[in-house]
Amino acid sequence: MREIKKIGILNAYDARNRGDRAIVEAHLGFIRKILPDVEVTIFSPHHDYNRTIFESSSCVGPLISAPLGASALWRLISPPIDWLLHIFGWRADHRAKAFHSCDAYFICGGGYLYSSPAPLISRQLWLHVANMLAALQSGKPVLAFPQSWGPIRKSTDRWICRKLASALPTIVTRGRASDLMLSSWGYSEKIVSLPDVVIAASVLIPETADWRLSSRHQGSLGIAPIDWNFDRKVDASGLSDYISKLVTISQTWCSTAGNSVTVFPQVEVEGADDDGIIARKLVAALFAVGVPVSFAEGLGWGEYWTKIAAQEVFIGCRMHSCIFAMVCGVPTIGLGYQPKFTELFEQLGQLDRSHLIEDFDPVKVSTQLENISNEDERIAIARIVDSNAYKVVTTLEQVWQKTVARA
Template sequence: MKIVISGFYGLGNTGDEAILESIIDNLREQLDEPELTVFSLSPELTASQHGVKSIYRGWRQDFKAKVRALKEADLLVSGGGGLLQDTYPTKFIFGPLPYYLLIVFLAKLCGTKVMFFSQGIGPVTSTWGKILMKIFANMADFITVRDQYSKDYLLKLGVTKPETVVTSDIVFAFKPKEDFTCIESLKLEQNDHLVAVSVRPWFDHVKQFEQIATILDALVEERQITPVFVPMEGHHDVEASNKVLSRMKHADKCHVLGKDFSPNQYLNFIGSCQLTIGMRLHALIFSTIQGVPHIGLSYDKKVESLLKRSGMWDYSAALEEIKVENLKNHALFLLDNHDEFSDVVKKNAAAMREDALRNVELLKQNFAE
């Protein structure tokens, strides 16, 4: 079976690279020697990392190669991740939403079937974005989404033609490989009080940097923790981490991991922590996979949806509604009752892993059998 995979790949985002690795590993496990081609911004790197064919994803290069790959393919897998949204500016054919939908349209012109795979939908708020969704998303042959919110959102946008099934993020089917490179890079004398911290820029929101700094200072003073910042998207998250550090009294007790570790290495590091305090969705997913209690700072419905499924929403907060004293007390409570909440998270992670594997099972049922 020949499959083309389209997503936010080759741009150095740890979450999206984890999605790609999960898709590739599970397709290879479940299908008989599939031929995989990935549309990537760094095609040579993607090809070497995953042993796949890879084509430059942008319109300005290799357009004929993209058409040829789609014509030869049995299926376009669009996803996973939050591809279909217009949070970032969307113009006529520019922006993530038009790009991914036009790839779908191109596939249909080439006679290739399309599956939206483990996607998170929205927000789509612009009139043009809603028009594009209603026209082009209805061209898909089958859809799986990672939460109920996304299914409901598709219906609200008028996407009704293909069947839509709620599964979970394909990263819950990630296949971890033991690797201690991250923690070894820190050269710590002891590592039993580590707290992973994942922060990101989010438009003009900056108040959270001071709030997180206050919480971390309190945890250092009251539980002697060692905060370690995990930059899930390169220099963007390093800069955000430094904004928190600049507001801390105990910045000298903190560490920032390098920005070029693999998803598997970050996953293993988070698994060695007692707690995660994070904004990035996939830092929280990694925590769930590893059974690490976590406090999420939700800037988007996708984060809230994950926290409700992992069992940690009651200890988390929407970004605009952070109450420092409450979150500090939640963090202390989770640290003091680590094993109990680790069991809760592991149980929920097992259920989401089963749902994640359904993405591949449904692909097989609809397109390979």
């Protein structure tokens, strides 16, 4: 095994999705902890923007890619061309050179191995898997960070995911739904189940210590809304009902004098993946009924964390906004559009605080908010998160050591 001087982080997204940025920041923190002197290259289709954020690392497009901004036809045929040229050893472009120069690969954790609403195949899932398989075929160490698998709704997606599961020596998952699916495929002995790596922010992201010291905004309810049409089709009436329930919860919360609401868009990738649209609708609906509301739009990285840390309680419909709040000791309720929400809260012993986004009771959620808005709850969630943080880091270190020994 040659000396590891350069690590490639694969399947990174756009840093304007603060959850995905947090995953990469946690990866970088883990690398600093175990290999402080290595070079890092981050592979992402959004490499041009990411280069402005991760200034200490180089940022490159993925080995297998459907280039952003290209024609629909080129985005369709480019990935198979990339793959075939790679398989036959005919790649000499910048992306291929950067990929092959890495001595090991870390696979970005997250929740991207799921079937999209598109017909036939889920292109992004296939692209992610293709880059992971290329890393595994290199014979170099490959460490996959905690990943949710599913929901898988198409036979084509199932086939490629089973191929990936077969190739991975260790499958690090983020919860029970993933474990059950992988076990049904015969891979139970490979599974290591952990919470999302951002739970370990207090260990891996140094600024967390300062964010946790943010002054509390007494009586402030934070809400991170989402339009989950990217996962499955939701009609206008479904979204309207969802917003109406959030308004009801907010009105109940603000029936106490001095209480207020702050709305947080977690993702602001304009024109592609933007929570700002649904967030503005919620802000307008709250304003219309007289709820005191502020809109946390366009915040910088540290400012976003700091403002979430200042909330008294929090409702997250994006999983990482829930994690940000809990890492900072804010009692949190999750409204989940995928099983990964339930899995996260279950792993933290908070299962009763996770609800389905299409079927939650605003009265029950309002009662929970009232019950968890106290100092004891803040201390308790901070302790739970820190306990899991050390578990995540220690376990990943053990998996890494085995991975290096095996390569």
